[in-house]
Amino acid sequence: MRILSKSKLIAFRQCPKRLWLEINKPELRDDSASEAAFQIGFQVGDIAMEIFDKDGSGSLIDFNAIGWDEAFAQSTQLLQSGQGPIFEATMKTEGALALADVMLPDRSPHGLRWQMVEVKSSTSVKDYHRDDVAIQTYIAQQNGIQLSQIGVAHINNQFVYPGNRDYEGLLRIEDLTQEAKARTDEVEKWIAEAQTTAAQSEEPNLDTGAHCSTPFACPFCNYCNRDKVWPKQPTSMLPRIQSSRVENWEGRGITELPDVPDDEINPIQQRVKTATLKRETYFDSAGAKAAIPEVETPTYFLDFETVQFAIPIWVGTRPYEQLPFQFSLHQIGANGKLTHHEFLDTSGHDPREKLSRTLIEACGPHGPIYAYNAPFERKVLTSLADQFPEHSQGLLSIHARMDDLLPIARNFYYHPDQNGSWSLKAVLPTICPELNYSELEGVQHGMAAVEAYQEAIASETSEERRKELHKQLLKYCKLDTLATVRIWEFFKGLGT
Secondary structure, X not given: OOOEEHHHHHHHHXXXXXXXXXXXXXXXXXXXXXXXHHHHHHHHHHHHHHHHOOOOOOEEOOHHHHOHHHHHHHHHHHHHHOOOOEEEEEEEEOOEEEEEEEEEEEEEOOEEEEEEEEEOOOOOOOHHHHHHXXXXXXXXXXXXXXXXXXXXXXXXXXOOOOOOOOOOOOEEEEEOHHXXXXXXXXXXXXXXXXXXXXXXXXXXXXXXXXXXXXXXXXXXXXXXOOOOOOOOOEHHHOOOOOHHHHHHHHHOOOOEHHHOOHHHOOHHHHHHHHHHHHOOOEEOHHHHHHHOOOOOOOEEEEEEEEEOOOOOOOOOOOOOOOEEEEEEEEEEOOOOOEEEEEEEOOOOOOOHHHHHHHHHHHHOOOOOEEXXXXXHXXXXXXXXXXXXXXXXXXXXXXXXXXXXXHHHHHHHEEOHHHOOOOOHHHHHHHHOOOOOHHXXXXXXXXXXXXXXXXXXXXXXXXXXXXXXHHHHHHHHHHHHHHHHHHHHHHHHOOOO
């Protein structure tokens, strides 16, 4: 009988075919979409060790370094002796194995017992976390380990970092003791069924569906969809269409846009359908021009880049808080001349106070400030004003001057090549194709900007590499605001 890890049992819970592929065709995995999540998980795990092992007396079982046999032996010895805390305690039973994130000794008149804690990087307990803990509990109990408490430690998003690597309070533990202990029969059934699937000579014949992305994206989706015939004009391209509506249409055999009943979609969706089928651009130029006030100078165009840290690194910030580290600001002066201001700090220090001062100075005392999807910029400005009261007046003045081009695009413009989206990167090529994000080196989209910034501020990044990332980030953000300028000019009828 094969010994299945906890992660493979969770994979089976998501889809039996995924389990079979992980065992028999692991080379088909595509983990690119999950790499960032893995890195966050490692960071949270490292901090958990600091939180639960303040004096450094704990033991980490690293099976990669010592091998499975030694990992099992060391874990057994530590669990029997009561030495702790133990991190990544390795346990197995017939047909399954698991690594416990944290085991804390709990000595009482009842003898040695253990508090078992699974550490997660999310801000709440998910259903699959409950399955995870149920499996962990079952295997521990099969090894005769007495558990006094079982819980999931997740990120407390109300935690405010005080500095000096003090992360007390970052993790919040939800007690799942009774629930986990009550699921023994379920786990036994999962293990038996998973073993049956793993022993099959042929991969299970299962169609793709909603389970492919729930509770997380399956790394075998590309393989499973390799022979699927996709609609040429899928109904899902309609903007703001509910998945339940798409599923209803699919149940009625409606998968292509031309077959969607007109009386079941709203006017904007109808506009997208008509433009797509006729391959004609919809542009109410008079409406777009009227929606933008008369030209005032100076006129500004603003874009922020932000980062979210699962583990806060700057004093006064919270987990997953949206923190600006860069801005780009284009300005059209009274003479029509276009100038540019920018800010980017890749030192790793908190850049927000200096960013606020620089932005206030660059924006001057008057003139409209445009953004594409301005609620994002407004939210950043409000947060900065709250954090830095000495700059609140200037920041809130900028907030009051903000105008949004996205609603104008959505109401008055649609090109068939947008494929149902009014994002900046969908609209720009249809208006100003000479501005091309794909020609940028390195950073070509928002997520790449976040990754580049995190790499730039990492202590192990070389100075040469940091300078290159700095240059890439400046070029990317500058293009965002230049794109906003060109879209504004187009809607105003000023040409590009």
